[in-house]
Amino acid sequence: MDRTAQLTARPTERDIAYDPPPAADSPHVRAAQVLETNWTGTSTVPSRSLYPHQWSWDSAFIAIGLRHLSPLRAQTELETLLDAQWGDGRVPHIVFNPSVPLDAYFPSPDFWRSSTAGRAAGAPRTVQTSGIVQPPVHALAAWLVHRADPGLSRARGFLTRVYPRLAAWHRYLLHRRDLGGGGLASVVHPWEQGMDNSPCWDAPLARITPAPARTFRRADLDHGAAEDRPTDLDYGRYVRLATEYRDGGYADGAGDFAVEDPSFNALLIASEHALARIARELGATGTARQARAERLTAALIERMWDPAEGMFFCRDVRGGALVPERSVSGLIPLLLPGLPRDISSALVRTTTSKHFGLGDSTRLVPSYDLLGEAFDPHRYWRGPAWFNTSWLLERGLRTQGEHQRADALREAFLDIAQSSDFAEYVDPYTGEACGATGFGWTAALTLDLLHSDTEATAITEATAITGFKGGNRG
Numbered sequence: 001m002d003r004t005a006q007l008t009a010r011p012t013e014r015d016i017a018y019d020p021p022p023a024a025d026s027p028h029v030r031a032a033q034v035l036e037t038n039w040t041g042t043s044t045v046p047s048r049s050l051y052p053h054q055w056s057w058d059s060a061f062i063a064i065g066l067r068h069l070s071p072l073r074a075q076t077e078l079e080t081l082l083d084a085q086w087g088d089g090r091v092p093h094i095v096f097n098p099s100v101p102l103d104a105y106f107p108s109p110d111f112w113r114s115s116t117a118g119r120a121a122g123a124p125r126t127v128q129t130s131g132i133v134q135p136p137v138h139a140l141a142a143w144l145v146h147r148a149d150p151g152l153s154r155a156r157g158f159l160t161r162v163y164p165r166l167a168a169w170h171r172y173l174l175h176r177r178d179l180g181g182g183g184l185a186s187v188v189h190p191w192e193q194g195m196d197n198s199p200c201w202d203a204p205l206a207r208i209t210p211a212p213a214r215t216f217r218r219a220d221l222d223h224g225a226a227e228d229r230p231t232d233l234d235y236g237r238y239v240r241l242a243t244e245y246r247d248g249g250y251a252d253g254a255g256d257f258a259v260e261d262p263s264f265n266a267l268l269i270a271s272e273h274a275l276a277r278i279a280r281e282l283g284a285t286g287t288a289r290q291a292r293a294e295r296l297t298a299a300l301i302e303r304m305w306d307p308a309e310g311m312f313f314c315r316d317v318r319g320g321a322l323v324p325e326r327s328v329s330g331l332i333p334l335l336l337p338g339l340p341r342d343i344s345s346a347l348v349r350t351t352t353s354k355h356f357g358l359g360d361s362t363r364l365v366p367s368y369d370l371l372g373e374a375f376d377p378h379r380y381w382r383g384p385a386w387f388n389t390s391w392l393l394e395r396g397l398r399t400q401g402e403h404q405r406a407d408a409l410r411e412a413f414l415d416i417a418q419s420s421d422f423a424e425y426v427d428p429y430t431g432e433a434c435g436a437t438g439f440g441w442t443a444a445l446t447l448d449l450l451h452s453d454t455e456a457t458a459i460t461e462a463t464a465i466t467g468f469k470g471g472n473r474g
Contacts, residue, residue, distance in 0.1 A: 057137050065446070066447075075158050112130045199372060202374065366383055
């Protein structure tokens, strides 16, 4: 039996007769149960309470974990998201579930005006979505999902279907979103970068007049503690930006907020490398995409690298300067192959420095500088440690040959994910759970890090115990 079949098949009667029964509280079983609970029939919600729809980069990370339980469901996860792609190539950051009440989440579909009535030009006709985007992890996820079961992928034509959509997505970012003229993509709203209320946005957001509080209701506070969430002032600015972008017909380049972010662009580059591999799998050379990834890496270094600080910084396109805030975003380029050795070495030193404390004061990398004036260990992206960025850094450390540090980060990730009940994010010092528990990408990336030759049996047992279904669409 090949490796993938071992992961996805149920145990035989002989296996059950001679192997000890799988433990219901094993990390594999618990993580699989989270994904099964969060499955809607066509996609996986990040959290049943706080985030009841499909989120773009969440689904990419979730597919990466799902591939170990059901490659079919992992493919379906990405296909469902890409079915909501806009005509200009953008992949929206939310695909709304029509069975969820409008007041369960804000901004709701009626805010974005993406509907079957076609009020937003280019929006899909069959589903309701938001009009902004999230980080482009999708091609990397598609490649990893394909590798989990190449036979199934080829039989279903998975890569053949998703490749043109992923190519259109990258084309949108590289052309419509090159607002700084340096070849890199800009975000036009803090939500697009994924690290919603990072201190990196404070200076660019200061130009934005907040929307009046009476014009919106924060549904997030129904399920999350106010001290863990963005402030009302920040939220008012988010609403203002989104409203103006919507009222401008989702035209790029006209707004007062445009930022080149190192993490967003590093993920775009990593996905360009993945698209080159997909192209080769489909019979093309992939050389053009490989060359593009190398050019983007050079542009990233030229526009955002600070050798004195040993990390990458956001560039405020409207203000014309780097934003001097140390964020985990500036470490994510460790992912990139071919990064100059002096830069990768400096990034590793910064990751383990007093500013981020990996292996010293913290076990997971905090989202923001431990010594920064805006640091808060519990407030969303202003200090807590997140599991998706820790997964990216674990992968980045391995890419740069830092296997011992990667092993330590992996061990900490798995320990804290389980002890926090697969929390959305945690206090970087104590590992205390913050936000939602039973969080989709935390469970999925736990499965990915648990995946190894010695643990294949345990993952198969998780499939058996939870009754994890192979993934019919609908």
